Amino acid sequence: GPLRTELPKLASTTELCGTVPHHQVPELLQDIDVLLLPYRKAAHMPAVIPAKTFECLATGKPTVAIGLPSLIDYKDLFYLVNTHDSFLAAIEQTRYESPQLRQKRIQCAAQNSWPQRISQIRNYIDETLSVKTHGIGSTNKRVSHQIEV
Numbered sequence: 001g002p003l004r005t006e007l008p009k010l011a012s013t014t015e016l017c018g019t020v021p022h023h024q025v026p027e028l029l030q031d032i033d034v035l036l037l038p039y040r041k042a043a044h045m046p047a048v049i050p051a052k053t054f055e056c057l058a059t060g061k062p063t064v065a066i067g068l069p070s071l072i073d074y075k076d077l078f079y080l081v082n083t084h085d086s087f088l089a090a091i092e093q094t095r096y097e098s099p100q101l102r103q104k105r106i107q108c109a110a111q112n113s114w115p116q117r118i119s120q121i122r123n124y125i126d127e128t129l130s131v132k133t134h135g136i137g138s139t140n141k142r143v144s145h146q147i148e149v
Helices: 002-010 022-030 052-059 069-074 084-096 100-111 114-133
Strands: 035-038 063-066 079-081
Touching: 035 052, 052 069, 052 100, 063 084, 069 079, 079 084
Parallel strands: 035 063, 063 079
Antiparallel strands: none
């Protein structure tokens, strides 16, 4: 597209990797200064939290996101922007961020891991079933199943 013509200007500091096999991603992330989540505005985007959101947080690296209003709950951990100019400004701003943000991002990712999510869902189901069966003679015995993640 039209932006590709501007890429040669960035050649000394930017590398476009294209598609990268999943097992190579951690190695590449070590050398990255800033992660980008550029999304186009669309009607469904207010409800979308991409899975890579928590992968970005797990790196501890600053992440600039555009077009993801659903990340507002994480505004202290991401650079959330709405325009091209604010996107570029946020990328520059990441150079001056507090080192403590790295640890906060990693903690947030750990709290949103798949095992944590499954535990939250299981607790919600247990609480819902307990409320629905309470008072009608149920013993409220919990049936537990091992879930491997």
